[in-house]
Amino acid sequence: MKILLDTHTALWWMNNPKKLSYTAKEILLDDDNKLHFSLVSAWEIAIKTSRGRLTEFPGGVRSFLAKIKASPITQLSLISSYIETAEDLPFIHRDPFDRLLIATALADSMTILTADENIHKYPIPTIW
Numbered sequence: 001m002k003i004l005l006d007t008h009t010a011l012w013w014m015n016n017p018k019k020l021s022y023t024a025k026e027i028l029l030d031d032d033n034k035l036h037f038s039l040v041s042a043w044e045i046a047i048k049t050s051r052g053r054l055t056e057f058p059g060g061v062r063s064f065l066a067k068i069k070a071s072p073i074t075q076l077s078l079i080s081s082y083i084e085t086a087e088d089l090p091f092i093h094r095d096p097f098d099r100l101l102i103a104t105a106l107a108d109s110m111t112i113l114t115a116d117e118n119i120h121k122y123p124i125p126t127i128w
Helices: 007-015 022-029 039-050 060-069 080-087 096-107
Strands: 002-005 034-038 074-076 111-113
Touching (some): 002 007, 002 096, 007 022, 007 039, 007 060, 022 111, 034 039, 034 096, 039 060, 080 096
Parallel strands (some): 002 111, 034 074
């Protein structure tokens, strides 16, 4: 299964796995799943860290990205088709980072691993 990690999922997996659901842990540890992380999430981490709103990951986005690169997670860039897909999404959720993650998953036929109830409202496969 192609899995896109929501930002909080990736943060918790790298820094505080106790916050993950049992199902999320199973998905993350299953070698048959192809895990993906969007640079949109890295951007979100960088902004929240610079504003002092994200202190749970020591070293900020640089340390976080180093851990991602050392993991079996595929890093996705932001491409125009994701932005085009985001334009067509209904405004169920106004968070621009989450909207781009939803669009990425839709464009690339992925399931989002997320605890965010607003993301679950979109017509996209989610797991938690």
